[in-house]
Amino acid sequence: MSDAQERAFAELSDRYLLTVPRGAASTSVHPDARLDAAGEYGRTAPLIVEVGSGQGHAIVHAAATRPRDDFLAVEVFRAGLARTMLGAERAGAHNLRLVEANAPEVLEHFVPEASVAELWVFFPDPWHKSRHVKRRLVKPGFGALAERVLKDGGMLRLATDWEDYALQIREVLDDESGFERDFAGEWAPRFDGRVLTSFERKGAAQGRAIRDLAYRRRPRR
Template sequence: MSPAQERAWSELSPRYLIEVPRAVASTSVAHGSELDPAEVWGRTAPLIVEIGSGQGHAIVHAAAARPEADFLAVEVFKAGLARTMKDADAAGVGNLRLVEANAPEVLTHLVPAASVDELWVFFPDPWHKKRHTKRRLVTAEFAALAARALKAGGMLRLATDWEDYALQMAEVMDAADGFARAFEGEWAPRFDGRVMTAFERKGRAAGREIRDLAYTRI
C-alpha cells in the first residue's frame, strides 16, 4: 500500500473494518462468524452488500446518497479497502462497513440468511482467457449463496463490460432456483444507483458495451 493507504488503514480501520475470525487463509471466514447487522450498524435498516468493491468508488457514493440504508463492502485487496475508508471518511459516510474476505465465505458464514436487501456484483474480474473462465465468480454455486443471503423480494444486480461474461451471467441466473428476471428484453437498464467508475470508463473507452442484469429473489 502507499503511505497514505497505510495511514488510512491504521487510523480508520477501527471505525470501518469488521474483524472476522479466519478459517485457514488470511481472507477466509470461519464457520460460526455470523454478524448481527443491528449490532454492527446500531440500527435496523436495509442492507446493501457489494461483492468486489475495488477502491470503493461505487459503494462510497451510494452510501453517501442513501443514508437511510446500511452498506457492506466485500473485498480481498487491502489497498482497495484502505482507499475506500479514506474516501468514506472524507465524505463523512457513517453507514458503511468493510470486510476483507472472500465473497463466497462472506455469503456463507458472515451475513445472516435472508438479511440482504440488495447484492451488487459490478465489473467482476472477467477472466477473459478461455482457460481461466472457470475462475469467474458468477456460477451456479454463487447463485445459491446469493439466494441464501437475500431476503424475499431482494435484488441481485450485476454489471460487466465483457459480452461473453454477461451471457454467462444471464444463463446462470435464468436457471437459478429462487430468482426471477427484474427486467424485460435482453438486458436490464443501467442501474441508476451505480456511479460511473474507472472500470466502466475503461470498458467504454475500449469500445465494450456495458451490460446490466437484475434479478429478484422469489
C-alpha cells in the same frame, strides 16, 4: 499500498473494518462467523452488500447519498479497502462497513440468511483467458449463495463490460429457481444507483458494451 493507504488502513480500520473470525487462510471466514448488523451499525436498517467492491466508488457514493440504509463492502485487496475507507471518511459515510474476505465465504457463512435487501456485483474480475474462466465469481453455485442472503423480493444487481461474462451470468441466474428476471429484453437498463467510474469509462472507450442485469429473489416456500 502507498504510504497514504497504509496510514488510512491503520487509522480508519477501527471505524470501518469488521473483525471476522478466520478459517485456514488470511481472507477466509470461519463457518461459525456471523454478522450482527444491528450491533455493528447501531440500528436496524435495510442492508446493501457489494461483493468485489474494488476502490469503493459505487458503494461510498451510495452510502453517502442513502443515509437511511446500511452498506457492507466485501473485498480482498487491501489497497482497495484503504481507498474505500478514505472515500468513506471524506464523504462522511459512517453507515458503511468493510470486510476483508473472500466473497463466497462471506455469503455462505458471515452474512445471515435472508438479511440483505440488495446484493451488488459490479464489474467482477472477468478472468477472460479461457484457462482462468473457472475462477469467475458468478458461475454455477453462486446463485444459491445469493439466494441464501437475500430477503424475499430482494434485488441482485450485476454489471460487466465483458460480453461473454454477461452471457454466462445471465445463463447461470436464469437457471436458478429462486430468482426471476427484473428486466425485459436481453439486458437490464443501467442501474441509476451505480455511479459512473473511470473503470467503466475505460471499458466503454475500448469498445466494450456495458451490460446490466437485475434479478429479484422469489419468495421462499
